[in-house]
Amino acid sequence: MTASATEIQARTLAGYATASALRQARDRDWVLDKITGEPEVLFDLGSGIGQLLDESLTRLPSLRLAVGLERSEHRIAEAGERLAAHGDRVRLVRADLTDPPELAERADVITMTSVLHWLHPDEDRIFRWIRDRLTPGGAFLLTSYHPARDEHGLGGEDEIVREALTELGVAPAAVPGLFASGGVTPIAVRTRTPGDLGTLLERFFRIESSVQRAAVVTVEEERQYEHFHAATFGDYYAGLLEPERRAEFFAAVGASGWRRQRELGRVSDMPVRLWRLTPRG
Ligand SMILES: C[S@@+](CC[C@H](N)C(=O)[O-])C[C@H]1O[C@@H](n2cnc3c(N)ncnc32)[C@H](O)[C@@H]1O
Incomplete structure (x- = not known):
């Protein structure tokens, strides 16, 4: 057959570049607008086809390294093509976020957008990894859906x-x-309620802000x-x-x-x- x-x-x-325009890609600027200061190293977890990495390297001249961690080999390949122009400012690592790899660097910013539900019920593993890999003063920017x-x-x-x-x-x-x-x-x-997720996050992080808006797909x-x-x-x-x-x-x-x-x-x-x-x- x-x-x-x-x-x-x-x-x-x-087909994610086209599909994500309906929902996930709409969050990109919302997330990147929360970055303050002049970060040097950024990790994007579940980096997909590299759209957030591409935008952050373009927006933030202070970034000397942006690392994408992603499980899908097809997405890593597509991201590699999209990001080639950034040269050695970018690195892609094939990884499973439920068993995250050792990395030599620490990050000033870690982003994870539209990914968390796929890590249920083992989110604590990646939260611990993130907490331990942020520089002092570093920030973790996370998006979560709550149907x-x-x-x-x-x-x-x-x-x-x-x-x-x-x-x-x-x-x-x-x-x-x-x-x-x-x-x-x-x-x-998988997505948990905002209350349940907040309780889990507070074991590892201080919640500096948490804002919500509607994600409408048409x-x-x-x-x-x-x-x-x-x-x-x-x-x-x-x-x-x-x-x-x-x-x-x-x-x-x-x-x-x-x-x-x-x-x-x-x-x-x-x-x-x-x-x-x-x-x-
Ligand atoms: C909905 S896409 C989001 C992609 C991108 N972060 C965005 O905001 O458009 C979810 C991504 O997470 C990746 N992913 C899911 N589970 C994963 C895991 N256990 N480890 C690494 N990546 C994972 C998928 O392959 C996919 O690229």
Whole structure:
């Protein structure tokens, strides 16, 4: 059987430059505007295709080194092309943030945007690593999403996936059980509530500020949401279905997003929070 274009896209997490314009990329300037002083070293964790590294190296002439840590080899490759013009001011390291590597340098700024939910339930490992690698006076800038959840813990993208699975013949009441048996932790559980996350962060950091705004995703056509889902969530949910039904699944997610757009005037609307944190001694 030949894989569909969307299945291949999901496997390689391709198309993120276009997809992230709908949500994640909108946070970039918001985050970079929180950097003060003249940092020399910045680490970006879960650096994806290198967009934040690129912008920070352009904005901040004081930066002599920006290091990206990222798990996906496809994304590292794309970031390498995007960042080539910055020469030895940038370094990309393939790494799993749940088992972060030793690095020789300390950082004045560490950023982690739209990544934290993927590290659940082991966020404490990366928080400890970050605390220990910030210079005195250094800051950690973190974004986190906080969709509302139902009694099963489902919310945000889980809801759109539930609608898509229902279209494919799964009873809505069976979806939480299907997630559990397929090893899919609802994204709305992964994201934690702002209160729970704040408690966890306070073990490692002082919360200098924490501000929240709405992240609203809108699309102009069905395919655009199918593409956004594949580039952002890859096979995370699609793995719940047999391989021969995955193309159908991605199409159903696109249809679900488009139906929401027509009925509600947006696909999703959830709070995104920006934390500015400094290390506790
Ligand atoms: C939604 S993207 C965010 C990319 C970028 N930070 C941004 O704001 O656009 C999440 C990124 O985190 C990476 N990621 C997820 N889990 C990871 C892990 N355990 N270790 C390293 N990177 C991870 C993914 O490969 C992906 O590039």
